[in-house]
Amino acid sequence: MAVAIEALADEMYKMVAETQGKKNLKALDLTKAMIAKYGEAECSKDDCKHAIRQLIDSGRCVYSYFGGSFITLPHKEGAAPE
Amino acid sequence: MADGNGKPKAQMLDELEKGPWPSFVKEIKKAAETSPVCHDLMGQLEVSYEEKRSHWKHGGIVGVLGYGGGVIGRYSDLPDQFPNVAHFHTLRVNHPSGWFYTSDALRTLCDIWERHGSGLTNMHGSTGDIVFLGTKTDELEPTFKELTEAGFDLGGSGSVMRTPSCCVGQARCEWACYDTMAACDDITRTYQDELHRPAFPYKFKFKFSGCPNDCVAAIARADLSIIGTWRDDIQQDDAAVAEYAASGLNIQKDVCNRCPTHCMEWDGKKLTIENKECVRCMHCINVMPKALRPGKEKGAAILIGAKAPILQGALLSSVLIPFVPAEELLDTLKELVSRIWDFWGEYGKNRERIGELIQRVGMANFLDGIGLDPVPEMVGSPRDNPYIYFQGKDGDQGT
Amino acid sequence: MADGNGKPKAQMLDELEKGPWPSFVKEIKKAAETSPVCHDLMGQLEVSYEEKRSHWKHGGIVGVLGYGGGVIGRYSDLPDQFPNVAHFHTLRVNHPSGWFYTSDALRTLCDIWERHGSGLTNMHGSTGDIVFLGTKTDELEPTFKELTEAGFDLGGSGSVMRTPSCCVGQARCEWACYDTMAACDDITRTYQDELHRPAFPYKFKFKFSGCPNDCVAAIARADLSIIGTWRDDIQQDDAAVAEYAASGLNIQKDVCNRCPTHCMEWDGKKLTIENKECVRCMHCINVMPKALRPGKEKGAAILIGAKAPILQGALLSSVLIPFVPAEELLDTLKELVSRIWDFWGEYGKNRERIGELIQRVGMANFLDGIGLDPVPEMVGSPRDNPYIYFQGKDGDQGT
Amino acid sequence: MATAPVKRITDIGPPHYEKFLHPMIKKNYGNWKYHETLAPGVLCHVAESGDRIYTVRAGSPRLLSVATIRLFADLADKYSGGYLRFTSRNNVEFLLEDKGNIEPLKRELAAAGFPVGGTNNAISNIVHTQGWVHCHSSATDASGIVKCVMDALYDRFTHEDLPAKLRIALACCLNMCGAVHCSDIAILGIHRRPPKILHETLRKVCEIPTVIASCPTGAIRSATVNGNPSVEVVEEQCMYCGNCYTVCPAMPLNDPENDGLSIWVGGKVSNARSAPTFSKLAIPFIPNNPPRWPEVVNAVVNIVDVYARNARRFERVGEWIDRIGWPRFFELTGIEFTRYHIDDFKYAGLTFARSAHLRY
Amino acid sequence: MATAPVKRITDIGPPHYEKFLHPMIKKNYGNWKYHETLAPGVLCHVAESGDRIYTVRAGSPRLLSVATIRLFADLADKYSGGYLRFTSRNNVEFLLEDKGNIEPLKRELAAAGFPVGGTNNAISNIVHTQGWVHCHSSATDASGIVKCVMDALYDRFTHEDLPAKLRIALACCLNMCGAVHCSDIAILGIHRRPPKILHETLRKVCEIPTVIASCPTGAIRSATVNGNPSVEVVEEQCMYCGNCYTVCPAMPLNDPENDGLSIWVGGKVSNARSAPTFSKLAIPFIPNNPPRWPEVVNAVVNIVDVYARNARRFERVGEWIDRIGWPRFFELTGIEFTRYHIDDFKYAGLTFARSAHLRY
Numbered sequence A: 001m002a003v004a005i006e007a008l009a010d011e012m013y014k015m016v017a018e019t020q021g022k023k024n025l026k027a028l029d030l031t032k033a034m035i036a037k038y039g040e041a042e043c044s045k046d047d048c049k050h051a052i053r054q055l056i057d058s059g060r061c062v063y064s065y066f067g068g069s070f071i072t073l074p075h076k077e078g079a080a081p082e
Numbered sequence B, C: 001m002a003d004g005n006g007k008p009k010a011q012m013l014d015e016l017e018k019g020p021w022p023s024f025v026k027e028i029k030k031a032a033e034t035s036p037v038c039h040d041l042m043g044q045l046e047v048s049y050e051e052k053r054s055h056w057k058h059g060g061i062v063g064v065l066g067y068g069g070g071v072i073g074r075y076s077d078l079p080d081q082f083p084n085v086a087h088f089h090t091l092r093v094n095h096p097s098g099w100f101y102t103s104d105a106l107r108t109l110c111d112i113w114e115r116h117g118s119g120l121t122n123m124h125g126s127t128g129d130i131v132f133l134g135t136k137t138d139e140l141e142p143t144f145k146e147l148t149e150a151g152f153d154l155g156g157s158g159s160v161m162r163t164p165s166c167c168v169g170q171a172r173c174e175w176a177c178y179d180t181m182a183a184c185d186d187i188t189r190t191y192q193d194e195l196h197r198p199a200f201p202y203k204f205k206f207k208f209s210g211c212p213n214d215c216v217a218a219i220a221r222a223d224l225s226i227i228g229t230w231r232d233d234i235q236q237d238d239a240a241v242a243e244y245a246a247s248g249l250n251i252q253k254d255v256c257n258r259c260p261t262h263c264m265e266w267d268g269k270k271l272t273i274e275n276k277e278c279v280r281c282m283h284c285i286n287v288m289p290k291a292l293r294p295g296k297e298k299g300a301a302i303l304i305g306a307k308a309p310i311l312q313g314a315l316l317s318s319v320l321i322p323f324v325p326a327e328e329l330l331d332t333l334k335e336l337v338s339r340i341w342d343f344w345g346e347y348g349k350n351r352e353r354i355g356e357l358i359q360r361v362g363m364a365n366f367l368d369g370i371g372l373d374p375v376p377e378m379v380g381s382p383r384d385n386p387y388i389y390f391q392g393k394d395g396d397q398g399t
Numbered sequence D, E: 001m002a003t004a005p006v007k008r009i010t011d012i013g014p015p016h017y018e019k020f021l022h023p024m025i026k027k028n029y030g031n032w033k034y035h036e037t038l039a040p041g042v043l044c045h046v047a048e049s050g051d052r053i054y055t056v057r058a059g060s061p062r063l064l065s066v067a068t069i070r071l072f073a074d075l076a077d078k079y080s081g082g083y084l085r086f087t088s089r090n091n092v093e094f095l096l097e098d099k100g101n102i103e104p105l106k107r108e109l110a111a112a113g114f115p116v117g118g119t120n121n122a123i124s125n126i127v128h129t130q131g132w133v134h135c136h137s138s139a140t141d142a143s144g145i146v147k148c149v150m151d152a153l154y155d156r157f158t159h160e161d162l163p164a165k166l167r168i169a170l171a172c173c174l175n176m177c178g179a180v181h182c183s184d185i186a187i188l189g190i191h192r193r194p195p196k197i198l199h200e201t202l203r204k205v206c207e208i209p210t211v212i213a214s215c216p217t218g219a220i221r222s223a224t225v226n227g228n229p230s231v232e233v234v235e236e237q238c239m240y241c242g243n244c245y246t247v248c249p250a251m252p253l254n255d256p257e258n259d260g261l262s263i264w265v266g267g268k269v270s271n272a273r274s275a276p277t278f279s280k281l282a283i284p285f286i287p288n289n290p291p292r293w294p295e296v297v298n299a300v301v302n303i304v305d306v307y308a309r310n311a312r313r314f315e316r317v318g319e320w321i322d323r324i325g326w327p328r329f330f331e332l333t334g335i336e337f338t339r340y341h342i343d344d345f346k347y348a349g350l351t352f353a354r355s356a357h358l359r360y
């Protein structure tokens, strides 16, 4: 049975939260991790895409950019003035 | 500046109001009339001019909700001195194909930007977007809201498909071998998700040129360069050729001698083109537009891989599909793109453009990966080194 | 073979006696008439033909006393079956410049080789040596003794200067822009030590061609390629040009259109060469030898770095000194060579040819190392990537 | 960041271009027959139907205030039925049905300070980037230099008297936003010192493995600084590309004394005659000298002038140099040939002069 | 090895060439004016002095017995005052003062089986290497293939009816002894399997670090085999260059089933017209098929014939292909284009078709 989108999103969120500050994750990293975990049959690329979209649209995560785009927890920018 | 709002005079920048070419400093000053932000921009820029260095800092996280691209975060490193540009983000607004506008559309954009930002723009950015130059984090979402309500959307930034662009094509050019504007618009629309939500290893650009003159420089700066061309013979009007000759054009010297394959002959009366050897460079057509025209069997070549030099040196796109008839172009392109993106997603490293990936894994492996057969049109010439990785198992006698 | 000495018949090799082109099998058989070694060579070769593989083994250490080059050791891997070729070393005998001989000199060589080896030769090896093909270890020294007594010496192998070679040059060619034979002979003689006693990181080859036709393929296979050329204008005999035209040569098509810089014009009567743009390719001269000749101010260009593909891909030599007047050539060359060898000795790795070293350290650093100034003639074009290592310290404003 | 409004509109893409097309263009779309040039900056495209559309192209500084855009809009309303477009080189084009409108439009543009030209064998607008106006990465300004160079080349924009098209582009750092690497003349901002390392910031905002991996020459190594993990740069291995700065804001390369410009020549994009090709190094370094950058202006004008005097008809800069050879290019322009011109990057060997084709 | 004799002569170099020069050559050395071709293989060089020297060039198998060399010496005595030379492509040239000797010499050469020709737009001798006659490294034979190909091209040697010079070369392994890499047509022996490792021998005769360093692709790794240090080869990374075998005899590549030949085209050495250039891959693999290698012979003859029919005057093979394009070369010759033709080595990217210059 396919993994629910919400469950994927939660799991992705956990990954992002855990690696925050240590390693920047890309959408592709999250997708590959989920597929590795559940297998392509249970969790398609498209499912992951929807999960990421949910994660972002809900505001739980945001995209960041440092030479490449990553998915991260919302936070105030280092460069932004106080 | 002269308006005495307490800021130092921009003496160096004032020098750039002189001279006949339109002045960007005048533009900033014009905008300053209604936008205080522009005073601080002038101020900080004057400091840069004095110190010979940028005073901007990276910004990585700002954007509009749900999108991962379309906004470039930017902060001043002199925020105390120039508080109005402490934030100075840009919005990249997706331009309409071919950069066509009505006066009303332009005014709508102006109004939105005057309300929410500096009132300064680039028409356009190098990728082709309408660039709204400088606003605060708070204004991003409201600007976006007004833009979408007016029918505009953001363009790309980050690891996404970037805003595709195209030459004026069939709208005003007799040489366009396919409908560049339709193709550009269709691809932009089809891949909205890929444009707004970064899911790629790095950026991916499309550019559409209607003929080999390549008026959007697709071959130099697009990961996928779609360049119009034709398959049959150049259309030739002998009477018009004669007119050019009569009017003083030196056909031997300026046309035949400059043909890269020397496949044209001019005997003083009749121009003969050995079309089999013509490489469709456009030169003769460019010189004699009334006499020569691209053939009737029109379409495009699809080339892959161009990019700027960072990191391993610049690349030009190279031929992937030598010819697709105009009618089949969009289907072929979409089918192809999905396979390319899959392969890239699977094997591409962070910040690795498709052209770099192809170089790393080898073109033949890339072709295998996307399911295309090798054809000689893909190479300038076959390999000259003997370092061939033969496939297959022991005892394989074939090639 | 048909002589019934107990060896299997060479049925496959016999097939190679057929056909109009002179047969190497016939040569081996001729030699077999006086040399039993050749029977075993035929035998082993027939086995190779049957099994589709070489039956020779490496042999690295044989040679003549005091020399580190000139002999290639070779052993059979079927010594029991073919004891006469259990050892089958070759001697590389340094040929006279231009491969000129008298009948007597040839007979002397034949006599020596018949006494001491297989009686088989290569006239000549790819580097240019007389190759004495196949003898035993014991015979090396006696062969060498007789050779030197007859005025011949060994050529190169291993990490030495290899036997230099040259085109026929001024001995029989009207185009030779310097005396290739004298230069080749002088360099060979000057560097006898470097030829015989391996002191380099790897092999080093010289080849001398009298003009850009490059009849010894210097640019493709010599570490130092000396190619004759001229600095002034092509010598032109208008009457002779007219004769060629009259005799049916299509000067426009076959000469002017094929000139790489299109610097020739033919108006049906007069040929005009824009000599400033001529790249001295030789084509027009080749086609009309009676009408056109190299200029009078003759000399050579010195190019560096050619080699076969192992390991990093083949290299062509590239321009190091664009022009040296013929009179100064030998002095310049020797001065240059000593600096090049010093640099190579200092920085070259084992099995690194000079061309590979230059690529590794960069041409500019190499030029610094040998004390030559950069000139634009050295490059096909300047760099197209922006990855410049600027020299000098902080605050250095210069270039 | 604001929370999503109920009916947030997203992913609509740009407006469809058809809405913005002049009726005559819509009618003759895909059916143009040929074109003529009426004057520099003024084209006439003739359709199979016999219809004629007139294009008037005006130069633009690209950095435009809304005031100026509104001016263009007003001019469009007055002369071209409200229809206009921008070009791939950031010029503005008015699309006129009525030939009689050409001259009045040109007059108004002139009065407002916008030159008409840039077509055919003219120098068109300079494709350029952000510079000190917006980019953190810039080794020089963009708009300012463009202004100075175009002031000097003004007549080359309004006249079509060059041997062929001549395309100039400027990028303010090695990222080369724009088609700078394939321009007849490219002006490129360059750094010449390795990045400084802001160890404190680095610790907070950068991933060390990513930083190390970002360096194409392997010049960045991990290091412990004041007891904390950080990185160091092997200075001799750095060629100032700025890639580390792109992935890590704590490694700025700005250096007022050593930043500056370089000039590149002979690139092209079109397939006309010769294949597209990269620009090659002409001048390795010119110091930043704001506000008018006289050295850059002189360098560019000199190359343009020498080209204009020497090239044959239809020879782009690179094609001209191909014919006369690089030695003569350096001789004619008086530019010095240095060690920096000799390639030492990936394909270095292939750029050496690997033939005896020599001109003296 | 023998001990040194008391008066051992060393380092004398080759005999000075002057001793071997025909008196007429000595007299006119450096003063030749022009030359003419009297017949294929027969040249006449005319000196400023008016003197004429006649050259008769005969084909040779290169691998010569002393018997044949003596035959040449005898012919030289009879017809050319005892003077002769060999060419850079291993032909023999007799240098005649007396025009009347040309025909008798040609007759005697013909009788002895040595064809006269190879000049101008003929196919000259095939530059080649040792093959199974002497080299351990060879993936194929040399002399045998050359014999078969030249048998088939015999008329192309004795006639000068090609569009231009056509140079063929053969090398029996990737070391490419000879100018194989710059030939109009090159025949190259290739291995297609990684080396076998003779661990016992390796232990005794090879230095492991040297072996590892020898591999250009880094395919060789150290390994412990039967408790002893040795190496292993990552098979997918090996492209069979044989360099490890050159430095270590314990890593032979011979493999009768997989060794064979490849065909390369379009290289040249001369600077005439186009610059010197490398040969490019035409046929990736042809199995060894001794004694007459029919597939190789047919492949070469086919390319020569197609070239002869299609090229224009003075177009070398590579120049012809440049004009017609590679797609048409493959079409006209019927050779299949495969993945192996696409470069994936160091400069791969530069060999892709980086323009829209396309022929259909």
Ligand code: SRM
Pocket (backbone or CB within 6 Å): A067, A068, B072, B074, B090, B092, B122, B124, B125, B126, B127, B128, B129, B130, B131, B155, B156, B163, B203, B205, B220, B221, B222, B306, B307, B308, B309, B310, B311, B353, D128, D129, D130, D134, D135, D136, D137, D175, D176, D177, D178, D179, D246
């Ligand atoms: C705004 C714009 C320049 C302009 O003034 O027009 C621009 C600005 C930046 N570019 Fe660009 N690029 C812009 C078009 C280009 C182009 C031209 C094109 O798209 O046709 C290129 C060359 C083509 C290509 O993609 O290879 C280009 C090649 C780069 C690169 C090098 C990419 C590479 O793979 O080599 C970088 C570096 C990076 O991505 O980290 C870069 C990075 C950047 C960044 C985001 C700087 C950074 O490292 O974060 C710049 C933000 C400047 C700012 O403050 O706004 N920009 N950039 C152009 C986008 C406007 C628009 O959307 O229309």
Ligand code: SRM
Pocket (backbone or CB within 6 Å): B098, B166, B167, B168, B169, B172, B173, B174, B175, B213, B214, B215, B216, B217, B286, B287, D035, D043, D086, D087, D088, D089, D090, D091, D118, D119, D120, D121, D124, D125, D127, D164, D165, D167, D179, D182, D183, D184, D267, D268, D269, D270, D271, D272, D316
């Ligand atoms: C409007 C524009 C396309 C657009 O959608 O915006 C355009 C429009 C035309 N181009 Fe272009 N080209 C345009 C950018 C380009 C570019 C891209 C660039 O400059 O970055 C190129 C490639 C440049 C390069 O090679 O570096 C380009 C290379 C050409 C060529 C080839 C010239 C050559 O000999 O190399 C032609 C043919 C000609 O001019 O003879 C051409 C011809 C034309 C024609 C004549 C086509 C036609 O029949 O309508 C158009 C009027 C040209 C003129 O300016 O004389 N167009 N053209 C672009 C105007 C830019 C500007 O404002 O100046």
Ligand code: SRM
Pocket (backbone or CB within 6 Å): C098, C166, C167, C168, C169, C172, C173, C174, C175, C213, C214, C215, C216, C217, C286, C287, E035, E043, E086, E087, E088, E089, E090, E091, E118, E119, E120, E121, E124, E125, E127, E164, E165, E167, E179, E182, E183, E184, E267, E268, E269, E270, E271, E272, E316
């Ligand atoms: C005898 C020899 C030099 C030597 O010292 O041994 C020689 C002698 C001449 N060469 Fe050569 N070339 C000789 C090897 C070469 C080579 C090297 C090679 O083949 O390995 C080349 C470079 C080949 C290449 O480019 O791959 C060579 C490229 C030329 C050319 C340029 C042809 C072209 O169009 O590319 C000419 C000019 C011509 O033939 O028009 C030329 C012309 C000549 C002339 C006409 C020069 C002269 O005026 O005497 C000589 C008689 C040529 C003929 O065969 O028709 N020679 N010539 C070599 C004869 C080899 C043989 O036995 O066939």
Ligand code: SRM
Pocket (backbone or CB within 6 Å): C072, C074, C090, C092, C122, C124, C125, C126, C127, C128, C129, C130, C131, C155, C156, C163, C203, C205, C220, C221, C222, C306, C307, C308, C309, C310, C311, C353, E128, E129, E130, E134, E135, E136, E137, E175, E176, E177, E178, E179, E246
């Ligand atoms: C005999 C000869 C071939 C022939 O049949 O003519 C030859 C034979 C060998 N060559 Fe060679 N090379 C011969 C001319 C060449 C040439 C041509 C030239 O000198 O003009 C080349 C290409 C030019 C160059 O130097 O790059 C050549 C490039 C090589 C290479 C690759 C070198 C490289 O840097 O890429 C090797 C491999 C090596 O040195 O380990 C090699 C190695 C060898 C060895 C020593 C094999 C080995 O690995 O130990 C061969 C010994 C064969 C044998 O059993 O006699 N041979 N070799 C040629 C020398 C005869 C002579 O002295 O006249």
Ligand code: SF4
Pocket (backbone or CB within 6 Å): B167, B168, B169, B170, B173, B174, B175, B176, B177, B209, B210, B211, B212, B213, B214, B215, B216
């Ligand atoms: S690329 Fe070709 S079709 Fe498009 S505008 Fe330029 S000339 Fe016209």
Ligand code: SF4
Pocket (backbone or CB within 6 Å): B258, B259, B260, B261, B262, B263, B264, B273, B277, B278, B279, B280, B281, B282, B283, B284, B285, D273
């Ligand atoms: S399009 Fe180009 S290649 Fe074709 S005939 Fe015209 S000039 Fe020649």
Ligand code: SF4
Pocket (backbone or CB within 6 Å): C167, C168, C169, C173, C174, C175, C176, C177, C209, C210, C211, C212, C213, C214, C215, C216, C228
């Ligand atoms: S290289 Fe030139 S000088 Fe030497 S033989 Fe050939 S044509 Fe004559």
Ligand code: SF4
Pocket (backbone or CB within 6 Å): C258, C259, C260, C261, C262, C263, C264, C273, C277, C278, C279, C280, C281, C282, C283, C284, C285, E273
């Ligand atoms: S030598 Fe070559 S470049 Fe010079 S004029 Fe003759 S054909 Fe042209």
Ligand code: SF4
Pocket (backbone or CB within 6 Å): D129, D130, D131, D135, D136, D137, D138, D139, D171, D172, D173, D174, D175, D176, D177
């Ligand atoms: S070229 Fe460099 S400095 Fe200029 S806008 Fe692009 S990234 Fe910024």
Ligand code: SF4
Pocket (backbone or CB within 6 Å): D194, D195, D214, D215, D216, D217, D218, D219, D220, D233, D237, D238, D239, D240, D241, D242, D243, D244, D245
């Ligand atoms: S600027 Fe470039 S070369 Fe220098 S350290 Fe940074 S990434 Fe490396």
Ligand code: SF4
Pocket (backbone or CB within 6 Å): E129, E130, E131, E135, E136, E137, E138, E139, E171, E172, E173, E174, E175, E176, E177
């Ligand atoms: S090419 Fe290879 S096999 Fe042939 S002789 Fe040279 S080293 Fe030996």
Ligand code: SF4
Pocket (backbone or CB within 6 Å): E194, E195, E214, E215, E216, E217, E218, E219, E220, E233, E237, E238, E239, E240, E241, E242, E243, E244, E245
């Ligand atoms: S044959 Fe070449 S690639 Fe293969 S292991 Fe040996 S050295 Fe490496």
